[in-house]
Amino acid sequence: MADHLLEVRNLSVQFHTAGGIVKAVRDISWHLDRGETLAILGESGSGKSVSASAIMNLIDMPPGEITSGQILFEGRDLLALSAGERRLVNGKRIAMIFQDPLGHLNPVYTVGWQLVETMRVHGSRKDEAQRRALELLTRVGIPSPKDAMRKYPHQFSGGQRQRVMIAMALAMKPDIVIADEPTTALDVTVQAEVLALLDELQNETGMGLLLITHDLGVVAEVADRVVVMNAGEIVETGTPAAVYHNPQHPYTRKLIGAAPGRGEIHEPSGDGEPLLRVAGMTKSYGAFQALKHASFDLQPGETMAVVGESGSGKSTLARCLLRLEQADSGQALWKGRDLLSMPPKEMFGLRRQIQMVFQDPTQSLNPRMSVYDLIAEAWMIHPEILPKDKWRERVNELLSQVGLLPEHARRYPHQFSGGQRQRIAIARALALQPELIVCDEAVSALDVSIQAQVIALLDKLRRELKIAFIFIAHDLPVVRDFADHVMVMKAGEIVELGTAREIFENPRQDYTKRLLAAGLDPDPEIQRKRSEERERLSA
Template structure:
């Protein structure tokens, strides 16, 4: 950090409101903070705490006219940003302030190459003495995009999630801004890619001296990045200071709640292990292989890409199997194959002694009653035009012999209560719920047919840490009460440790390590598993402080 005592950015008394069906709702109330030159300030808080709204005011991208700044000042050096006319304000964005977002695919134009989009910043600001094409290649090289001369002509969809985030960083750094705002830049990324992005930001900060305002709900991210932190809840700042002090001695109950919700690599079982089960396995997967045929270039012949390579495991009744790996490891392909959403190239999956990959007609329908799935994005998997009652009762409509029509509403109300919601919510639409509530609704729908096995595909990866802990606790409670089995797919090892009995670690479509959860965490044998554990762990000083503060 630089020694200049003058803040680069000062926010004072910020109050922001939005128009809603119930009138104007205050989203940010009396928020204030400073960012020093060369410093990283992290804003911590769950969804709805006002983190991103505060950042949008700084960048002048507040959703208007619904959103309105009712009070406050935002000063960049000696400049009052809120008092500037629009033309002068636009000249500051990019040149002195820049921002990267959580989902780069939503903010990169799919119709233009990434090189054109990076160079656009330089063209708009008419930077003298800079060749836009040469500067674009230089930036792509610096953020670690391989073969930048060629890949500058690629389009956003041709890059992985981590590479798209690197492209966004290159675009933000094009004009060497004084302050970079990073709004949840690693939330949707695998832990190994997340670590790479955070390390890149720290390297770039050391090279350029820029300040960083990092917005996150992930304390492990904050621990790697923060010089100081502020904790926000319901639009207000509830705690501020050095992160080590906050972690060691939190003064606000909400901060203590955040700290206690952190999934940790040490043993932290939610509900403990299931009792030993006798009898046959619920599911046996043997040597499962899945090939995709990718078209060749020009007149070249198609080639096979192996997404699953000899995957096998055994799942006993009432147990939880965690499946861990980075994007492209084959986790979601495995889930789709087991749900019969995709065909396989070879192998067997025996459920109750029957190969589910060969089931047809009524036998397949019976299987689908007993095996349900919960997806990563509940808003995408819930029909936005359907009321919650209809969403939950849809499986009952597909299997009308389960329950008489007159009992459907009572069953839907019972399921909502089972997942911690209220029967009064049955008449609402999905957009009227938070992300964690929508995931609870998706779980209620999965329970409608009294399944024996639920497959959760990254079901908590996009949720805040406190909501994530609540959903895991809910699943563990349902397991105890109903005797359910789970296949729990995730890229986050601490999350799966708190829930799973056994773990498969996948890489490149194959299982590289498998075993009892406690044994695997205590003594991982494969280098890739050790890399995942290393990337998932919060720094030791943070871990010790958290343990002390919540003991």
């Protein structure tokens, strides 16, 4: 019998690039037992996702190369198996939940077909697979699961697509689930539900869960042990409580120090003439009313955070404001001019004043363009902003501001992690020096230290340049650190609106209280109490 369900021994992985050899994973060792949750914690580029890809045989070789080590599953070295033998393991015995659901769901097939096909490939009968697919969509919280079976990936929100990916990974009741940032795109209540679901399935089946994350709150909620990685190496291991309360390595201390939700709550700067005044904005898709008479004011240099579960209307509100969707009725007065009825030519002139950072950088960044071209494109469209001989210097400045390096300008989007791609999208939005930036989950995929850096950057821009923000987010500690006002949405309606202090310290609506209770805290002791409060509210 093997000592452990899964054991990684002295694994090293490197990549051959035009700039030389990159050592992504350096001689790491760890193990996972049946029924255990092991969290691998680290920032983008730490090697955590590369090591998971090695387990699933997903590293392209070349340019990748596994230079040393063993990956033992029930005592058998996966690296020594044939391609046919690996296919019997991958998906059925070891399954993976990927960070980017849109990049791993086929856009031309319904999600129901894809779920059923996953099971049929591994020998399930069609009727059995259909029944199981419906059960899985129900368990991961997809609304109207029978209708959802007939929908395509683009018809779901980002959080809902991630739930579909989780259902697909769980389809064959695997022995091990590798979850690569599985709750990054999920709102707080669904995140809590999904983590609870994974815990429930562990109790039922005894499966091991390998959780790859940058979220200290997720570690505090579910992990039995944690491995901290930095620059391809393991720098610390231990229980979540031991690592949080008594970190031994400077890198671990830096991660804990960057955790959001500990700073002073912002106080609004005061009244005045609004930069943006929204009144009675509605939007329907057939019989479904996605937005119901939304009304609010936004002052120059202030941040309005928009929180709520997937499907609450947050992104619809943002897309209607930017005329990416046409609102059915209402007004959105920008310095007194109605954005919703403005002629297209006049709207084009305002585009540089109002920018958006989208939730999914895979969709919003053109894969055929280099990072330099993606950022400089703004100045091609609006040449009055910056002379061409200054473009290179400004691109380098913007990349540095969001935590990237000047040499990254030569690369393409697919050569970056999900968090790094989001930083590129933020740099592109800043290129036009806008007066309002609409951030749709703009920092949800970022590591805690880079997240803190980007929030500090956005806060600095707000104070110095009076840039206003509409900040759509599910990460409530980040909202607490950054927002002046908070708008709580449910089923297309604004159910509560107030200052950040009012919402976080004295919420009036039960729905708001449930959202706050569902938030995750990096301190395992605080998180345990919060989980108990969540159970009490749901009882």
